[in-house]
Amino acid sequence: MNFSERDKLYNWHPYTQHKTATDFPAIVKGEGALLWDENGKEYIDAIASWWVNPYGHSNKIIADAIYNQLTTLEHVLFGGFTHDKAVLLAEKLMEILPKNQKKLFYSDNGSTAVEVALKCALQYNYNKGIKKTKIIAFEDAFHGDTFGAMASSGISFFTEAFKGSLLEVVRIPVPTQGNEERSLQALHDLVVTNEYAAFIFEPLVQGAAGMVMYRPEVLETMITICNQNNVFTIADEVMTGFGKTGKTFATDYLGNKPDMMCLSKALTGGTIPMAITTFTQEIFDGFYDDDTNKALFHGHTFTANPTACAAALASIKLLQTAEMQGNISAINKSHLGFEAKIKSHPKVKTTRVLGVIFALEIKTQSEESYYGSMRNKLYNFFIDNGVILRPVGNIVYILPPYVISNSQLEKVYATVEKALEIV
Numbered sequence: 001m002n003f004s005e006r007d008k009l010y011n012w013h014p015y016t017q018h019k020t021a022t023d024f025p026a027i028v029k030g031e032g033a034l035l036w037d038e039n040g041k042e043y044i045d046a047i048a049s050w051w052v053n054p055y056g057h058s059n060k061i062i063a064d065a066i067y068n069q070l071t072t073l074e075h076v077l078f079g080g081f082t083h084d085k086a087v088l089l090a091e092k093l094m095e096i097l098p099k100n101q102k103k104l105f106y107s108d109n110g111s112t113a114v115e116v117a118l119k120c121a122l123q124y125n126y127n128k129g130i131k132k133t134k135i136i137a138f139e140d141a142f143h144g145d146t147f148g149a150m151a152s153s154g155i156s157f158f159t160e161a162f163k164g165s166l167l168e169v170v171r172i173p174v175p176t177q178g179n180e181e182r183s184l185q186a187l188h189d190l191v192v193t194n195e196y197a198a199f200i201f202e203p204l205v206q207g208a209a210g211m212v213m214y215r216p217e218v219l220e221t222m223i224t225i226c227n228q229n230n231v232f233t234i235a236d237e238v239m240t241g242f243g244k245t246g247k248t249f250a251t252d253y254l255g256n257k258p259d260m261m262c263l264s265k266a267l268t269g270g271t272i273p274m275a276i277t278t279f280t281q282e283i284f285d286g287f288y289d290d291d292t293n294k295a296l297f298h299g300h301t302f303t304a305n306p307t308a309c310a311a312a313l314a315s316i317k318l319l320q321t322a323e324m325q326g327n328i329s330a331i332n333k334s335h336l337g338f339e340a341k342i343k344s345h346p347k348v349k350t351t352r353v354l355g356v357i358f359a360l361e362i363k364t365q366s367e368e369s370y371y372g373s374m375r376n377k378l379y380n381f382f383i384d385n386g387v388i389l390r391p392v393g394n395i396v397y398i399l400p401p402y403v404i405s406n407s408q409l410e411k412v413y414a415t416v417e418k419a420l421e422i423v
Contacts, residue, residue, distance in 0.1 A: 002026065003038050015371075025383065030057025033404040035388070045388050046412045048401045051207070051239050053270030055318045056403035062269045062314045069310035078106065078304040085309035092316055093276070096248050098257040102281040105296070106274070106304040110238035111144025113262035113275035114200070116298060117234045118148040118167070120260065120279065121198035124232070124286040127294045132197040135169045136190055136231070142208035143200060143236050143262075152200050155208060157370065170196075174206065175218040187222055191229035199226050200234040203250035203258075204354065207239040210395035211359035213352050216253040223256040232283070233258040238275075242266040243319055243328050243402065246355030259283060269315035274308035327402040331356045331409065335398070338413045347420045359397040360416070362423055367393075378419055387415045 003026035013024065025037040033056060035043045048054055055062065069085065076083055090104050105116050118135060125132040135152055142158070143149040150159050151166035159166065170190055175183035190196055203219060206212040226233045235258035240250035243266070251257055260283065264275035287296050302308070318324055335358040342360060343351045349361040364374065375391045382389040389396060389412075396416055400409065 003028075017371075022380070032056040032058075033401045033408050041386065043383075043386050043388050044400075044404070044408050044412055046398050046400050046404075047388060047390055048266075048399055049270055049388075050265070050390075051244070051399055052265040054243060054266050054402045055269045055315060055324070056401050057270075059269060059271075059318070061318060062271055062311055065310045065314035066271060066307055069307045073306050075302065075305050075307065077301075079299055083304070083306050083309075085306045085313065086304040089309045089312050092313060093278070096316070096320075097261070097278055098249070098251055100257045100259075100280050101261060101278040103279045103284040105277045105279070105298075106300075107277065108273050108300050108302060109144075109275050110236075110262065110264040111146040111149040112300065113238060113264050113277045114143045114149040114152065114234075114236060115146050116277040116296075117200070117260045117262055118152065118198065119298060120277070120283055120287075120296060121232045121234065123296065124283055125197050127286050127289070132195060133168060134196045135167055136187065136196050136199040137169050137171050138174045138201055138206065139171045140174060140206060140209040140212065141171070141200070141202060142206070143202075144238075155370065174209075174212060175214045175222070176212060177214075180215075180218045184218065184221060184225070188225055191226060191231045194229070196231050198232040198234050198260075200236060203235045203237060203240055204245060204253065205240055205250065205357060208392065210361070210392040211352065211357055211397045211399075213354055213359075220254050220256045223254070223258060227256070232260065234260045234262065236262045238262055238264045242315070243324070244355050244357060244399065246328060246332055248319070267315065268308050268311040269318070271311045271315075272305070272308040273302075274305065274312060324402050328356055330406075331400065331402065331404065334406070334409055334413075342413075342417065345417075345420060347423065356402065357397065357399050359395055362394040362396065362420065364394050374423055377422065381419050381422055382415060385415050385418070387412055389416070 004023045007024060027035045028038050029036045033045055035045050107113055107116055137152045139154045141154045143152045148167055151169050154171050172186035173179050173183045204216060223233050235251050237249050241263050247253060259280050261278045268274050287294055332355055335353045339351045339353050342348055347363055349363045351360045370393050374394055378391045398412055
């Protein structure tokens, strides 16, 4: 049996109904924007392996940084100790984060970064003797799969089985074009009740909802409303962070900055799981006390893993190179060109572009489910044609590695055009 067949014997894959799933290609090699399976078939990784790999597979600079760290200090517990790479990474992040961010807490992935933020929002108020136990989030949000992150998400089939076991979260409309006033009013009506600890959001782009986009100006107003009513704001930059929107962080488009930020995915260039939650000094000071019980009792075995920190340092260095910034601009320009060409296609309902993110919505007769027949047909078509894209219902998006070549990107566009003919 080959690896693809042997995989089915023991492995349980994420977001998969195994009874109806087909065999998965077994990937054995990656380089740049390309992956190869065990049969030698080549694929263009047009979504950067779930948005984590902007600098290309098997990147030698990141690999060398990891090797050097592994042969120096692979891991040391962060409870009661520190190490050079955690200090250096913190210093580097402070150079590029919004200036109001002063403290970092390390964890393992996007969901745990969100968990830490939510726990801090709730415990900050508890430490102060204030009863605020509810969270505000957007409809159709996705913040992760652990319980707090899942509660804050709005895609119902992910959370349906756990309804009675979740934090109390109230969802408001996404402030897309035409919905701004309704969204702002809904937020205002909630925060004035003094019951809400935090408002969590994906800044400017809702990734798992299908790259739904909204303007920075309305988000700035929402942050102002929260600030005026003592409600913390949490920017989930797990997807948008590190260049995806054309700026280092989506919140770089804002004048008003969030109180907390959640980082993961591209943080280590797609090499080692790692996450960081960042905070203002005010939030940290809410835990700084002679009373031990007011500390943040949260931690992970691999918190601030030195090897992951080394990977993150190398990744940020790559992001800041003129070459990588030029690549981001070039991809954006290519996306805009493709958008101009494809938006008038009779089967295309809407298109949108921000940074390296491109999305188009296909016209349908009825609402298309997240993992419905159209999505599955499109996904299989893309795989058959050597392009890795994961449609969300009837929405096809492209979010490629920054190192993708012009010819590879043109093949992705051409494959999307061909796919419109089969739906």
